[in-house]
Amino acid sequence: MDATRLLEIVDRLGHPRLLVVGDVVLDRYTWGDAERVSQEAPVLLLRTARREARLGGAGAVSQMVRGLEAHVALAGVVGNDNEATTVRRLLDKSNIDHECLLHDPSRPTTVKERFMGRAASAASHQVLRVDSEVRRPIDANLQQRLAMLLEDRLDRFDAVLISDYDKGVCTPELLAHVIAAARERGIPVVVDPIRASQGGVAYKRYRGATTMTPNRYEAELATGLPVGSIDDAAAAGQALCRMCRLDYAVITLDRDGMARIDTEGRCEHFPTQARHVYDITGAGDMVLSAIGLALAAGVDARDALWLANVAAGLEVARLGVAVVGRDELAEALAAACPAQSQKIVTLEQMTREARRLRAQGARLVFTNGCFDLLHVGHVRNLQEAAAQGDRLVVALNSDQSVRRLKGPGRPVIGQDDRAALLAALGCVDYVLVFDDDTPNELLRQIKPDVLVKGSGYAPHEVVGHEIVQQYGGRIHLTSHLDGISTTDILRSIRGTLDPQAKPRLHEPDGRVAPDRSAPTAATCDSNTGGEQPAPADSVASAEESASRIAPSTADDDAARRACPAPVNQPKRRTA
Secondary structure, three states: OOHHHHHHHHHOOOOOEEEEEEOEEEEEEEEEEEEEEOOOOOOEEEEEEEEEEEEEEHHHHHHHHHHOOOEEEEEEEEOOOHHHHHHHHHHHHOOOEEEEEEEOOOOOOEEEEEEEEEOOOOOOEEEEEEEEOOOOOOOHHHHHHHHHHHHHHHHHOOEEEEEOOOOOOOOHHHHHHHHHHHHHHOOOEEEEOOOOOOOHHHHHHHOOOOEEOOEHHHHHHHHOOOOOOHHHHHHHHHHHHHHHOOOEEEEEOHHHOEEEEEOOOOEEEEOOOOOOOOOOOOHHHHHHHHHHHHHHOOOOHHHHHHHHHHHHHHHHOOOOOOOOOHHHHHHHHHHHOOHHHHHEEOHHHHHHHHHHHHHOOOOEEEEEEOOOOOOHHHHHHHHHHHOOOOEEEEEEEOHHHHHHHHOOOOOOOOHHHHHHHHHOOOOOOEEEEEOOOOOHHHHHHHOOOEEEEOOOOOHHHOOOHHHHHHOOOEEEEOOOOOOOOHHHHHHHHHHHHOOOOOOOOEOOOOOEOOOOOOOOHHHHHHOOOOOOOOOHHHHHHHHHHHHHHOOOOHHHHHHHHHOOOOOOOOOOOOO
């Protein structure tokens, strides 16, 4: 798994639109202490502490998709009862469109009630589950109404997810209509199928879908083939592809991760990361949600499965059906990245990370610059900046931005290498490359607590100071270090390359002092330190070498224009 690349994919997912079709369930939880055995019967006595209602089934899938920051609409059927009202309230709370959620007065809303007991201060475990449901298929009129609603709205969506819990909504007629309409429009369809005791007969309702995501046991029931190994999964997956006319099948293999199999039987294994499994409830829904989101965003199938694998791992580490946010998915991928690459982030990643850090009470420090030819002055300023808070963000001007600011000869070092050098410093926590001439947009989105700049400025001269101060942040100016700058280093390199060049002195304020020993035109131009001009071939040779290593800068060009070349001496070439 290439975690760095997957992290970049997560940042580019955007906010696609998904339609979830299936059986809506209301999950009720009763939490309490299992203190003792009842005197009335040999059963545990649960003393209630709290109760909770959650979306389940296709409702849980919708909520998971929404947690991954996609737009989502839910289509299904509920009863005309209090539980249906609760379902709609939870959907509204999660900002999920339920325009296609129809009422059927002849059936109750499906409810799964779980009683969770805790004993001797241990973790809570499920003691009992009580289901209230009707499994008969919805009637023909309701199927037709739902099919017409979906066909009219299908063009709004980037993917369709089918969450079949065998509660009567996913009839063969309705699914055939939805899948065919989606296929006609080029919209991917992902199915989480039922656990069918009648085998492949029931799976014919999914014909034409892009893919389906049965677990190991469901694949065995559907195909009649054992799925004990990866090779077994390949055979079962190929059978599913042929039976249901899929583009490819995805079989989830619990501790073994998952496998993707195409119609030719080619199999790719996606191993899972070892972690503590707390509760497998909701893992299949999470796989369906993550694959659907990725395909809707245009991610290829292989990367979609890697993302789903990571998301499922986060899901099983929690109790019950829980929503995994895109921030958490990105954080898990970042933790799997090489240490240095974790520091180099995009603006979207940094904005998300800044929100997380603020929620933890951390103080964020921000500074920006070109950092071309990283030197001791840069390092000392960065160390001082880092001391102003808990995390230091360094915004690095891109190559294009540096050229606009410094001239065509800069930067000397490319942005990727400059970013890597900064990321290698222990005082730097995040490096963000940006193209703008100012960091204003970054400041608006990241909202650092402290904006740090060099001492050559007054606080009111620091670019972006008004943005930071408006929301209560402060400006910090670092201590001054004389005679150290990238321009000075470049001049020193040029002096070293010219054997007749005299070392440049520095004034107390860091400026290069003029050569007062011989203030002649020859000295000013050739920088040899003598009254006689250097030989033309010597000057040209040194200048060619210097320009190859460190192109001349804008201030160098200005100095040359102010000091004309002596008569009969060729002018120096500029980069």
